[in-house]
Amino acid sequence: MNENYARALLQQAAIFLDSDPGSPGFLERFAATVGGSPPEAARALDTALTARNLAGTARFAVGAGDVRTETTSSGAHLSVGLLSEGDDHLAASVRVVDSDRTALAGVALRVTDHDGHRAVVTDEAGRASLRATGASVFIQIGDFGEVGGRGEPAGAVVLPLRAAVPATTYVLAAADQTAEKSATEPSRWQTEAGGVQFTCLSRMGGSDLTLLLREDPPEVAAAAAGTHGVLFRTWGRAGSARRWIVPLAPGPLGFTGALYGTDEDWLHESSVQVYGADEIAGELGDPEDDEAGAVLARSVRHADALHAWRAMSNRITHERQRATIRAALDRHGTST
Amino acid sequence: MKDWVNVIEAVARALAYDRYEPGTQESAGQSMLAIVTGVSAPRLRHRFERQHQPGLGHEPTAEPLVHPYKVPLYLLARHIVDIAAAAVAGCTPQELAGLGEEERERHRITGIVAVAALSTQRPQGRLSGELNGEARDLMRPFRSGKWPTALDRLAARTAQLHRVMLAADHDRRHAWRGVDQADRILAEALAAALVGGAADETGVPPERWLFPFHIFCKLALSAARDGLVAIEDWLGIEFKPPPRTPEREVDLMVLVAGQAGNLHQGCRCKAGIDPRVVAFVPRGPCRQADHDLRNWLPGQPKPGGGGGRYAETLWGWLRRWLGGSSTSRAPDGRPRLRPNDVAGSVLARCWLPTDRGYGGPLLLYDRILPEYCQNCGQPARPVTTVQPDGHAAVGRASCCANPRRVYRCDFVERAGKRVLRPKLGLVVASEQGGAGYRSTQALGPLWLCAATGRYFLSPEYCPDCQTEAATDRHEPVGHGWVLLPLADAWQDLLDTRHPAAPATPVQPAEETPVSREELMFLEQAIGEMGPDYACVLRTSADAWDVAERWSRDEMDQFCAIAGERGLRLLFRCKQEAEALPPGERGESQGEDGDE
Numbered sequence: 001m002n003e004n005y006a007r008a009l010l011q012q013a014a015i016f017l018d019s020d021p022g023s024p025g026f027l028e029r030f031a032a033t034v035g036g037s038p039p040e041a042a043r044a045l046d047t048a049l050t051a052r053n054l055a056g057t058a059r060f061a062v063g064a065g066d067v068r069t070e071t072t073s074s075g076a077h078l079s080v081g082l083l084s085e086g087d088d089h090l091a092a093s094v095r096v097v098d099s100d101r102t103a104l105a106g107v108a109l110r111v112t113d114h115d116g117h118r119a120v121v122t123d124e125a126g127r128a129s130l131r132a133t134g135a136s137v138f139i140q141i142g143d144f145g146e147v148g149g150r151g152e153p154a155g156a157v158v159l160p161l162r163a164a165v166p167a168t169t170y171v172l173a174a175a176d177q178t179a180e181k182s183a184t185e186p187s188r189w190q191t192e193a194g195g196v197q198f199t200c201l202s203r204m205g206g207s208d209l210t211l212l213l214r215e216d217p218p219e220v221a222a223a224a225a226g227t228h229g230v231l232f233r234t235w236g237r238a239g240s241a242r243r244w245i246v247p248l249a250p251g252p253l254g255f256t257g258a259l260y261g262t263d264e265d266w267l268h269e270s271s272v273q274v275y276g277a278d279e280i281a282g283e284l285g286d287p288e289d290d291e292a293g294a295v296l297a298r299s300v301r302h303a304d305a306l307h308a309w310r311a312m313s314n315r316i317t318h319e320r321q322r323a324t325i326r327a328a329l330d331r332h333g334t335s336t
Numbered sequence: 337m338k339d340w341v342n343v344i345e346a347v348a349r350a351l352a353y354d355r356y357e358p359g360t361q362e363s364a365g366q367s368m369l370a371i372v373t374g375v376s377a378p379r380l381r382h383r384f385e386r387q388h389q390p391g392l393g394h395e396p397t398a399e400p401l402v403h404p405y406k407v408p409l410y411l412l413a414r415h416i417v418d419i420a421a422a423a424v425a426g427c428t429p430q431e432l433a434g435l436g437e438e439e440r441e442r443h444r445i446t447g448i449v450a451v452a453a454l455s456t457q458r459p460q461g462r463l464s465g466e467l468n469g470e471a472r473d474l475m476r477p478f479r480s481g482k483w484p485t486a487l488d489r490l491a492a493r494t495a496q497l498h499r500v501m502l503a504a505d506h507d508r509r510h511a512w513r514g515v516d517q518a519d520r521i522l523a524e525a526l527a528a529a530l531v532g533g534a535a536d537e538t539g540v541p542p543e544r545w546l547f548p549f550h551i552f553c554k555l556a557l558s559a560a561r562d563g564l565v566a567i568e569d570w571l572g573i574e575f576k577p578p579p580r581t582p583e584r585e586v587d588l589m590v591l592v593a594g595q596a597g598n599l600h601q602g603c604r605c606k607a608g609i610d611p612r613v614v615a616f617v618p619r620g621p622c623r624q625a626d627h628d629l630r631n632w633l634p635g636q637p638k639p640g641g642g643g644g645r646y647a648e649t650l651w652g653w654l655r656r657w658l659g660g661s662s663t664s665r666a667p668d669g670r671p672r673l674r675p676n677d678v679a680g681s682v683l684a685r686c687w688l689p690t691d692r693g694y695g696g697p698l699l700l701y702d703r704i705l706p707e708y709c710q711n712c713g714q715p716a717r718p719v720t721t722v723q724p725d726g727h728a729a730v731g732r733a734s735c736c737a738n739p740r741r742v743y744r745c746d747f748v749e750r751a752g753k754r755v756l757r758p759k760l761g762l763v764v765a766s767e768q769g770g771a772g773y774r775s776t777q778a779l780g781p782l783w784l785c786a787a788t789g790r791y792f793l794s795p796e797y798c799p800d801c802q803t804e805a806a807t808d809r810h811e812p813v814g815h816g817w818v819l820l821p822l823a824d825a826w827q828d829l830l831d832t833r834h835p836a837a838p839a840t841p842v843q844p845a846e847e848t849p850v851s852r853e854e855l856m857f858l859e860q861a862i863g864e865m866g867p868d869y870a871c872v873l874r875t876s877a878d879a880w881d882v883a884e885r886w887s888r889d890e891m892d893q894f895c896a897i898a899g900e901r902g903l904r905l906l907f908r909c910k911q912e913a914e915a916l917p918p919g920e921r922g923e924s925q926g927e928d929g930d931e
Binding site: 017020022023024025026027028031037038039041042043045046049050053063065066067068069071077079080081082083084085091092093094095097101102123124125127128129204205206207237238261263 | 374378379381382384385400401402403404405541543553577581582583585586587589590591593594597598601604607686689690692693694883884885886887888889890891892895899900901903904905906907908910911
């Protein structure tokens with residue numbers, strides 16, 4: 001078999017595995033999409049299926065100028081490097097090895113940048129090179145069983161929170177800006193998910209996120225500060241996923257909330273949910289748990305509107321969560 | 337054994353107190369401890385980015401900015417080693433300077449090991465300046481497991497490397513801005529000790545030790561860049577992506593980060609190489625003394641008594657490992673490298689054999705088919721002549737009156753027997769290239785006669801033995817590389833096809849119908865998937881009817897049981913089932929249904 005043809009077939013097989021829903025009729029769809037003679041198709045499918053299983057699942061963001069090695073759910077290692085080429089272009093390189101550090105050929109990775117998402121496949125040395133736009137990229141390997149918020153296939157689940165072109169001059173904080181300014185301004189980026197509009201302003205000390213509830217549900221419309229909040233998940237340049245809570249307060253434009261000095265680049269589209277105060281407490285779980293406590297502490301630390309947090313802590317009926325929020329508010333008040 | 341928990345806690349408190357930007361009103365979230373533990377610091381990143389922006393009054397830099405490599409250097413320039421050592425000694429940095437040299441070095445080594453241990457931690461919340469509640473969480477991992485023993489070993493190996501590196505004290509080619517030479521040597525010793533596996537007992541992989549790992553990778557990237565340029569100068573060609581581009585830099589970054597994660601298990605430069613790339617059986621793991629970081633002793637004699645010495649600096653070790661041993665140059669400017677230096681290097685084995693989608697050229701270590709004259713037994717000698725148009729033409733010098741060249745393996749006579757010595761060497765290959773070497777892969781498998789060393793194409797027809805049947809004297813060797821331009825030896829190789837064989841490369845014969853045994857194999861494999869899957873397969877159409885309804889998970893399950901053979905059979909069943917007239921396929925299904 002011609003080596004180049006075999007390589008092309010493996011690439012098609014890996015991309016098919018990545019994009020196919022996996023429902024009954026799999027082999028028929030595979031044969032129709034990938035083709036090849038029985039031995040060629042069998043080898044490509046076997047290699048791609050094995051590589052997919054060995055590679056496991058992982059998803060994270062990488063910023064320009066970062067090099068990182070992540071361990072996937074199966075113990076495989078994924079090394080990613082990303083360098084700026086000037087303007088908003090990035091050169092990226094990826095290498096996937098299994099838990100024995102043997103290169104994995106035929107692994108499809110879903111890469112999301114400011115231009116959208118696409119799949120790249122590793123070669124026989126476990127490597128893939130690509131170019132991207134923006135200041136960071138989001139990489140997903142394996143299937144997390146999610147479908148993009150816009151009906152797109154698995155992997156298309158994140159939206160950029162920041163502009164592709166980094167701001168050359170930094171601006172004042174979000175609270176000092178008027179909401180009518182153009183959304184296409186490089187330092188000011190807008191995106192919308194779950195009925196909430198996110199506006200991001202990049203500053204020297206991090207990014208400020210302003211949340212505006214675009215479509216007030218009837219139960220929210222007449223609510224006071226801290227009655228409702230937005231729970232969502234992001235990925236920053238530090239790589240791992242982080243959850244946030246932003247309590248909403250009524251304002252001239254509607255219900256708003258803000259986070260100051262964050263370092264987040266990608267928003268998990270389907271994670272954006274508007275909840276009542278007690279629902280948030282329920283979603284978050286036990287604050288004694290490290291992760292839940294960290295979400296509360298982090299969200300309070302980056303909040304500007306502490307009155308909304310105080311109001312929310314008064315409304316939460318769950319005693320332990322209320323105590324955790326108050327402790328975080330006390331710490332925040334002390335340090336500021 | 338040291339009380340590492342107390343040592344690390346003392347160092348953590350000292351680093352938490354020390355703001356990274358003296359004189360500013362930064363919160364403790366931006367302390368040295370926050371930076372060591374990988375807590376995001378947008379201000380610090382912004383500072384590095386400004387340093388790399390030309391036109392802002394800063395020195396423009398040619399290298400792209402790699403943030404994680406900047407952080408340890410920044411901390412070293414802020415005298416993190418002395419701050420940590422003073423915390424270990426329970427004194428101020430000024431008092432530390434007054435201690436005896438031996439005692440001070442001991443505290444400095446303990447301090448830097450504590451910093452390395454802290455760099456494995458990722459605190460969830462913010463770190464306050466006083467480390468009140470956070471210290472408990474931060475210290476928790478160090479209280480359990482094998483941390484104290486592992487840290488003792490790491491400190492001991494660091495001290496050993498530090499001592500011999502100081503004794504060798506080779507000039508370093510590049511200074512790290514603002515970093516004392518003593519701090520740099522100590523940091524290099526720590527990085528080599530850690531990546532060499534001295535702290536393996538902790539169970540934390542090297543890449544999680546941010547502080548030492550990125551020092552190692554920074555030096556490795558510099559050595560890889562240099563090694564690749566040396567190989568290019570030596571060969572007189574340029575690989576893709578071109579030098580001084582972000583694409584090359586990022587490819588090398590990922591290569592060295594991946595390889596550095598392996599070094600604690602010994603060198604894995606020969607692991608993971610596709611056997612199809614090398615036309616011989618791989619000879620097991622790498623055994624080069626120079627490639628084993630675990631045993632590196634800077635500047636000391638190497639084992640074996642050959643008179644060689646280990647590299648004196650970490651950069652020098654990395655340079656040998658990544659891209660050849662010699663960095664000196666001949667009077668004509670060509671690097672003094674040997675083929676063995678290049679062939680055994682990590683760049684040649686792991687980075688250059690594939691083109692990563694950039695379209696070649698490639699550098700391979702593979703089987704070369706030497707040309708010999710059948711009449712006089714002399715090897716063909718290439719000669720280069722310059723054409724009137726200025727181009728160089730490669731030909732073969734005449735060896736005798738009636739040369740007849742063939743591809744033949746080298747051999748030596750030992751105890752009256754011929755022992756074949758296959759020629760393995762560096763091959764530069766490009767799909768578009770008209771010079772250099774060409775693969776025989778397109779001709780199909782290559783065979784080697786053990787009696788005469790002759791290469792030929794048909795297993796049943798050796799032109800030297802004149803045998804008409806396959807024998808155990810003939811072994812398959814996959815493929816080889818022949819010198820370009822092709823000459824009469826190539827034609828001779830083409831003539832070694834069996835007289836009955838077609839002139840063009842053999843196409844796979846049309847698949848035979850799926851046999852009863854093959855259907856039974858499928859039946860058994862499907863049955864093993866679970867009781868619900870048990871079935872009787874009479875025809876290939878039956879098999880396809882079962883398999884076409886499967887989901888990906890079911891296919892995955894089948895594949896794990898039946899492997900590639902099972903998949904191949906399913907695809908053949910599909911072909912046969914679809915070739916049947918619609919009525920016949922339906923009848924087959926009907927028969928199953930009746931039962």
